[in-house]
Amino acid sequence: xxxxxxxxxxxxxxxxxxxxxxxxxxxxxxxxxxxxxxxxxxxxxxxxxxxxxxxxxxxxxxxxxxxxxxxxxxxxxxxxxxxxxxxxxxxxxxxxxxxxxxxxxxxxxxxxxxxxxxxxxxxxxxxxxxxxxxxxxxxxxxxxxxxxxxxxxxxxxxxxxxxxxxxxxxxxxxxxxxxxxxxxxxxxxxxxxxxxxxxxxxxxxxxxxxxxxxxxxxxxxxxxxxxxxxxxxxxxxxxxxxxxxxxxxxxxxxxxxxxxxxxxxxxxxxxxxxxxxxxxxxxxxxxxxxxxxxxxxxxxxxxxxxxxxxxxxxxxxxxxxxxxxxxxxxxxxxxxxxxxxxxxxxxxx
Numbered sequence: 001x002x003x004x005x006x007x008x009x010x011x012x013x014x015x016x017x018x019x020x021x022x023x024x025x026x027x028x029x030x031x032x033x034x035x036x037x038x039x040x041x042x043x044x045x046x047x048x049x050x051x052x053x054x055x056x057x058x059x060x061x062x063x064x065x066x067x068x069x070x071x072x073x074x075x076x077x078x079x080x081x082x083x084x085x086x087x088x089x090x091x092x093x094x095x096x097x098x099x100x101x102x103x104x105x106x107x108x109x110x111x112x113x114x115x116x117x118x119x120x121x122x123x124x125x126x127x128x129x130x131x132x133x134x135x136x137x138x139x140x141x142x143x144x145x146x147x148x149x150x151x152x153x154x155x156x157x158x159x160x161x162x163x164x165x166x167x168x169x170x171x172x173x174x175x176x177x178x179x180x181x182x183x184x185x186x187x188x189x190x191x192x193x194x195x196x197x198x199x200x201x202x203x204x205x206x207x208x209x210x211x212x213x214x215x216x217x218x219x220x221x222x223x224x225x226x227x228x229x230x231x232x233x234x235x236x237x238x239x240x241x242x243x244x245x246x247x248x249x250x251x252x253x254x255x256x257x258x259x260x261x262x263x264x265x266x267x268x269x270x271x272x273x274x275x276x277x278x279x280x281x282x283x284x285x286x287x288x289x290x291x292x293x294x295x296x297x298x299x300x301x302x303x304x305x306x307x308x309x310x311x312x313x314x315x316x317x318x319x320x321x322x323x324x325x326x327x328x329x330x331x332x333x334x335x336x337x338x339x340x341x342x343x344x345x346x347x348x349x
Contacts, residue, residue, distance in 0.1 A: 002193065002251045002253065003189055004168045004187055004190055005164065005165075005168050007172065007183075007186065008168055011177060012182070014179065017256075017260055018259060018260055021263040021264060021266075021267055022179055024267050024270075025263065025266055025267060028267070028270035028273075028274070029218055031274060032218070032270070032273070035273075043222070043223055043277075046223035047222055050225045051093065051096060052071060053225035053227070053228045054221075054226065054228065055090075055093040057227040057228040058202075058206050058230075058231075059085070059089050059203065061227070061234055062203060064085045064088050064089065070086065074093075075089070075090060088120065088121065088122070091120045091121065092119075092203060092207075094119050095116050095119035095207055096207065099207060099211050104214050108169060108208075108211065108215070109166050110163050112211070113196070114128045114129070117197055117200055120200055120203045120204060121197075126197075129197075130155070130196050131155045135152065135198070136150075136151050149242060150195075150245050152193060153194045153195065158196050161196075165187065165190050165191065165194065169187045181216065181263060181266070182263075184209065184213065184216065184262075185255075185263060186259060187212065188209055188258075189241070209262070220269050221269065223273055224272050226266075229265055230265060244257050244259070287313070287314045290314060294311050295326070295343075298343075300344065301335075301344050302342070304343070305339065323343060330346055331346055332345055332346055333346055
């Protein structure tokens with residue numbers, strides 16, 4: 001609220017580091033679209049693994065863990081859940097699946113925020129409701145000391161603050177006067193400073209990051225676990241959040257440590273997405289389907305080199321074998337020999 005509302009009247013001066021990160025993310029988004037068109041089967045191979053990692057990691061950041069041997073049952077089975085931790089991990093998985101399935105169709109609103117909380121904190125007296133009492137975020141040190149990390153917004157102010165935060169963010173996103181990914185990070189910072197729930201704020205905040213990413217066309221979170229990457233850097237996560245939340249109530253805070261952290265985390269997400277995508281090997285049958293779809297996309301003559309550009313994950317020898325088989329079966333025709341040979345789908349003129 002304090003960050004986003006301030007930017008409604010005073011556009012932010014974006015530091016150079018953030019500009020570089022935005023440029024990198026724009027480039028990665030372009031590659032994402034290329035990957036989606038080239039080999040959707042590879043993305044399918046990554047999706048289920050990411051769903052498991054996300055549900056486990058996001059809860060583990062908050063100290064909620066399940067037995068590794070029961071993860072499959074908890075996330076994909078219909079068996080009886082053994083304890084509260086298992087209920088929360090399954091609840092997170094359902095919320096995550098909802099976002100994956102509906103994506104940009106889910107509006108950024110108070111109703112959405114409350115629904116996500118209810119899904120991730122099932123069967124509790126305050127699930128899906130804002131906090132009723134004021135609280136403090138404390139930090140426990142190894143030597144036993146307890147210190148105040150941050151005092152969130154009061155319970156009385158929270159409903160209106162969340163309504164205003166969602167409205168302001170949607171308005172700024174529509175106006176495009178603030179770079180959308182910067183706005184996503186600022187929304188996340190304000191959400192965590194408001195701390196609207198008694199418990200479960202971190203998990204809901206990470207789901208909202210994914211939701212807004214999908215609104216903006218950044219979909220790597222479907223295939224690589226953003227939550228796991230945040231878990232791996234959680235010390236930096238807490239440090240930058242602490243730094244950016246200082247004097248937040250007075251709107252005199254510096255949001256850029258946390259914003260830059262989150263942008264860098266998204267860059268890491270896309271770097272891993274590209275790496276994992278390139279290393280996923282397609283089964284033989286899926287390679288054949290990939291080449292056949294690429295062949296059908298040509299309306300006229302094409303060369304093998306043009307076909308290979310559409311199927312970079314399939315070897316040139318495999319492409320030639322598929323073309324020769326299709327020629328024998330009358331599905332394609334060929335004029336010429338070697339690299340200069342022109343191929344055409346039978347019936348296309």
